Amino acid sequence: MTRISQAATLRWIAGGIALTAAMTGAVAQFGAGYHEQTGQELYSHICQGCHMADAKGAIGAGAYPALAGDPKLAARMYPVVVILRGQKAMPAFADLTDAQIAEVTNYVRSHFGNSFPGTVSADDVKAMRPQGGAHDALRPG
Known part of the structure; x- marks a missing residue:
């Protein structure tokens, strides 16, 4: 794996982790209703x-x-x-x-x-x- 593809992969993984965290926060915020x-x-x-x-x-x-x-x-x-x-x-x-x-x-x-x-x-x-x-x-x- 080249250095560029490793960096791109790490950015993709980091983005996925951030998205998952944001979605988890949204579920926690709205999951309990209004x-x-x-x-x-x-x-x-x-x-x-x-x-x-x-x-x-x-x-x-x-x-x-x-x-x-x-x-x-x-x-x-x-x-x-x-x-x-x-x-x-x-x-x-x-x-x-x-x-x-x-x-x-x-x-x-x-x-x-x-x-x-x-x-x-x-x-x-x-x-x-x-x-x-x-x-x-x-x-x-």
Whole structure:
């Protein structure tokens, strides 16, 4: 083996070790789920990165719909299905607990100028989780 190929091999191995360490850190960080519990905390830490702090959405590298004044939120369980299944470019957040999904759903439906009647409970969310292979039937959009 030449000196150049040995150096390249060592760089490749070092890069693999660094990548493995980074991935292990990411799994440790997110493997335990989300620690935020209130709707406001969940929105601030998860949702506002795309939907913005004022929930008015944004257009740039992608289109992030406004949640403020969104008439689809009048359907109490609509946001639950979107959170559980994802929609278009939005990934699913099914790793949130039933209580967390209920909290953030109720928060979005009652803030940002929204005042839709009715609330969602953790039991409502649990009932919407897929049973067997029926998960695609609930995917909106």
